[in-house]
Amino acid sequence: MDPLHLVFGASLIAGAFFFVAGTVGLIRLPDRFSRLHALTKADNVGLGFIVLGLMPLAPDIFYALKLVLVWLLVVIAGATGAHLIAKRALRGDGEDVL
Amino acid sequence: MHLQTVFAHPRAVLIRTAGFALVWLVLVGPDPASWIVGGPFVIAATLASLRLSEPRKRNLSLPSLARFIPYFLRESLRGGLDVAARVLLPRLRVQPGNQDYRINLTSSEARLVFIDSISLLPGTLSADLRGDHVTVHALDVRTEVVGDLMTLERHVAAIFGESPAPRPDQTTAHRSPARPLEQPARPEDHS
Numbered sequence: 001m002d003p004l005h006l007v008f009g010a011s012l013i014a015g016a017f018f019f020v021a022g023t024v025g026l027i028r029l030p031d032r033f034s035r036l037h038a039l040t041k042a043d044n045v046g047l048g049f050i051v052l053g054l055m056p057l058a059p060d061i062f063y064a065l066k067l068v069l070v071w072l073l074v075v076i077a078g079a080t081g082a083h084l085i086a087k088r089a090l091r092g093d094g095e096d097v098l
Numbered sequence: 099m100h101l102q103t104v105f106a107h108p109r110a111v112l113i114r115t116a117g118f119a120l121v122w123l124v125l126v127g128p129d130p131a132s133w134i135v136g137g138p139f140v141i142a143a144t145l146a147s148l149r150l151s152e153p154r155k156r157n158l159s160l161p162s163l164a165r166f167i168p169y170f171l172r173e174s175l176r177g178g179l180d181v182a183a184r185v186l187l188p189r190l191r192v193q194p195g196n197q198d199y200r201i202n203l204t205s206s207e208a209r210l211v212f213i214d215s216i217s218l219l220p221g222t223l224s225a226d227l228r229g230d231h232v233t234v235h236a237l238d239v240r241t242e243v244v245g246d247l248m249t250l251e252r253h254v255a256a257i258f259g260e261s262p263a264p265r266p267d268q269t270t271a272h273r274s275p276a277r278p279l280e281q282p283a284r285p286e287d288h289s
Contacts, residue, residue: 021182028185033223033235034194038181040217045178048171065124079214086225086235090196 018046110153157259195239
């Protein structure tokens with residue numbers, strides 16, 4: 001087996017590991033701020049590794065750039081969303097139904 | 099109003115149009131027929147961006163941006179490993195709480211990048227911004243996060259050509275529990 005493929009396969013597994021860690025954090029952590037930590041960090045790193053592992057499968061440069069663009073947009077959206085959720089929760093001016 | 103903006107900033111219009119065209123190219127691929135749809139949307143996106151973000155002089159430093167990217171990736175990885183280690187170990191090692199941090203960056207773009215990047219540093223999450231005060235939620239209030247925040251702020255300031263003067267009161271960050279009404283986090287035993 002091509003050693004390069006082993007490296008990218010390991011990257012995919014590392015990505016999956018961080019997604020699992022993020023999910024475990026979502027279940028185990030005690031409050032919603034801490035759960036946001038688990039989601040923003042573990043998922044961004046997880047998606048980063050998955051994108052890295054998918055790179056050699058990209059048929060052309062546009063496909064590879066698209067994967068990077070997807071990761072970048074998820075990172076920005078994740079961090080911004082986490083900040084907005086935390087801000088509303090902290091100020092207590094949200095429209096929580098519960 | 100739109101046309102005035104377009105003619106007043108030809109360089110910004112050109113750069114933004116090229117940028118959005120590049121995004122379309124990345125999304126759809128090099129298919130000439132796709133520009134029937136893409137062309138109007140690139141123009142619409144450029145007009146919308148001119149309206150939402152007025153072009154003005156920015157001193158973006160590309161070398162600083164190049165230095166920021168490896169720092170950002172390294173800190174992201176460190177943050178991911180940190181949170182994974184905290185939640186996967188049988189003893190949940192968290193003591194959530196808030197810390198106040200006085201922000202020195204002035205421009206709104208620099209602040210946006212700073213606020214979003216805080217959430218990628220190990221153990222910190224930007225929870226609120228009122229005036230110059232960022233409320234940073236920490237997974238573990240016992241850890242020292244101010245040093246990391248100052249390093250990040252220096253990086254962001256370098257990208258946007260700002261020079262934050264370090265203030266002595268930053269080291270005396272105010273700490274408080276996140277949810278005073280709740281019980282502090284107990285280590286759980288999953289056997």
